[in-house]
Amino acid sequence: MTTTTKARQTGTEVTLGSADELGLDDCDGETRWYTICEKHGTAIGHSTKALARSFASSPIDFCEFCATPSDWCETHEHPSASCECAW
Ligand SMILES: [Zn+2]
Ligand SMILES: [Zn+2]
Numbered sequence: 001m002t003t004t005t006k007a008r009q010t011g012t013e014v015t016l017g018s019a020d021e022l023g024l025d026d027c028d029g030e031t032r033w034y035t036i037c038e039k040h041g042t043a044i045g046h047s048t049k050a051l052a053r054s055f056a057s058s059p060i061d062f063c064e065f066c067a068t069p070s071d072w073c074e075t076h077e078h079p080s081a082s083c084e085c086a087w
Contacts (some may be wrong), residue, residue, distance in 0.1 A: 007059050009066075010060060015038055016056045017033070018032055032045075032046075034052065035055045037065070
């Protein structure tokens with residue numbers, strides 16, 4: 001079962017679930033759990049659910065856009081590096 005919680009740190013939602021449930025690759029056989037920043041679509045794999053849970057409350061530790069919001073175009077909701085809008 002996937003769970004989506006709001007991280008107090010950033011006010012953004014983070015989904016936690018198994019690689020199977022989320023349709024993500026468990027490429028090395030050890031990345032069984034994932035956390036995903038819902039706002040930015042950034043996913044990171046973890047070997048244990050406990051580890052994944054600790055990341056779920058701290059998106060700036062795995063989402064570069066949560067860590068540096070200026071890299072994110074709020075207007076069009078994409079990385080600002082690929083944005084044509086005048087910043
Ligand atoms: Zn993010
Ligand atoms: Zn833009």
